[in-house]
Amino acid sequence: MTANLTPAARMAELKQNGFCIIEDVADRWLLDRTRACVDKALAEVDPDRLQKTKSPGSLIDSNNFPELADLIGNPRALAELDRMGLKDIKFWKAVIISKPPGGPRLYWHQDCLMWQDPRAYSDRPPMIFLMYYLEDTTRHNGCLRLLPGTHRHRHLLHDMGEAHTREINRIDDPDDPRFSDYPGEVDVPVNAGDVVVGDARMFHSAHANLSDEKRTVITIWFHPFYSDLLEPTQSWIHYRMHDQHANWPQDALAKIKPLIPDYRGSVEPMQQNRTPDERLCWPEAVAAE
Numbered sequence: 091m092t093a094n095l096t097p098a099a100r101m102a103e104l105k106q107n108g109f110c111i112i113e114d115v116a117d118r119w120l121l122d123r124t125r126a127c128v129d130k131a132l133a134e135v136d137p138d139r140l141q142k143t144k145s146p147g148s149l150i151d152s153n154n155f156p157e158l159a160d161l162i163g164n165p166r167a168l169a170e171l172d173r174m175g176l177k178d179i180k181f182w183k184a185v186i187i188s189k190p191p192g193g194p195r196l197y198w199h200q201d202c203l204m205w206q207d208p209r210a211y212s213d214r215p216p217m218i219f220l221m222y223y224l225e226d227t228t229r230h231n232g233c234l235r236l237l238p239g240t241h242r243h244r245h246l247l248h249d250m251g252e253a254h255t256r257e258i259n260r261i262d263d264p265d266d267p268r269f270s271d272y273p274g275e276v277d278v279p280v281n282a283g284d285v286v287v288g289d290a291r292m293f294h295s296a297h298a299n300l301s302d303e304k305r306t307v308i309t310i311w312f313h314p315f316y317s318d319l320l321e322p323t324q325s326w327i328h329y330r331m332h333d334q335h336a337n338w339p340q341d342a343l344a345k346i347k348p349l350i351p352d353y354r355g356s357v358e359p360m361q362q363n364r365t366p367d368e369r370l371c372w373p374e375a376v377a378a379e
């Protein structure tokens with residue numbers, strides 16, 4: 091596990107394994123404010139919509155929830171990312187993912203959307219997540235599961251279908267191999283207030299919630315070294331962020347100001363691409379490099 095590491099050691103973990111943990115970066119006020127926002131979002135959501143995303147739990151984007159600006163712009167987490175050497179970070183969106191009591195397993199998936207960008211085949215991740223769990227997590231209530239190293243090498247799961255399609259979200263086939271266990275997987279239990287920083291290219295999933303309480307994570311998608319991405323990639327991040335948060339009031343936007351993408355060029359946004367090409371090698375080939 092990655093407790094109490096120096097920023098350099100955390101960065102080394104992120105590069106090698108695909109994730110690290112920063113402990114105790116969200117205080118009681120921030121957690122309570124975020125929990126209140128989650129309760130409001132869940133009260134508003136259409137129950138039919140929740141049926142369609144049984145495996146992940148609620149998938150509610152930050153579009154209508156400017157209250158999340160405090161968590162997204164959390165200075166303590168951003169300062170640590172900076173110390174780790176992650177610069178020029180831009181925000182796309184946050185997602186409220188709440189697993190109700192009894193909520194099933196989440197399928198294995200990776201979330202990189204820009205596999206055509208050379209950065210997706212480098213040790214500078216084009217897209218990272220910050221996952222803030224609002225409850226302490228364990229295997230019992232649905233903690234995160236990860237397959238370390240899969241951000242930089244090919245895995246059988248790469249050929250098993252894309253993330254977040256309707257069929258897999260609804261669990262049309264409970265025997266789909268993306269719900270299985272895999273050698274090398276690790277559980278990542280954390281305390282509320284910690285944040286898991288992960289590479290979007292890495293396969294991740296979550297255990298079922300066997301507890302009597304909901305288990306919620308706020309996933310925040312960031313793009314480090316933004317200006318070093320291909321221009322169509324920058325353009326896509328810019329337009330997606332601005333379109334999705336067009337209704338946010340100025341005071342909320344001010345809280346995330348340094349994170350707001352500001353692409354000034356005229357290049358068309360990229361086509362989303364969730365599938366790596368031959369530049370992603372099997373582990374034996376990576377080890378031999």
Ligand SMILES: O=C(O)CCC(=O)C(=O)O
Pocket residue numbers: 146185187196201232233234294295296307309
């Ligand atoms: O629910 C979880 O613990 C993981 C969330 C997740 O996989 C995601 O946000 O991509």
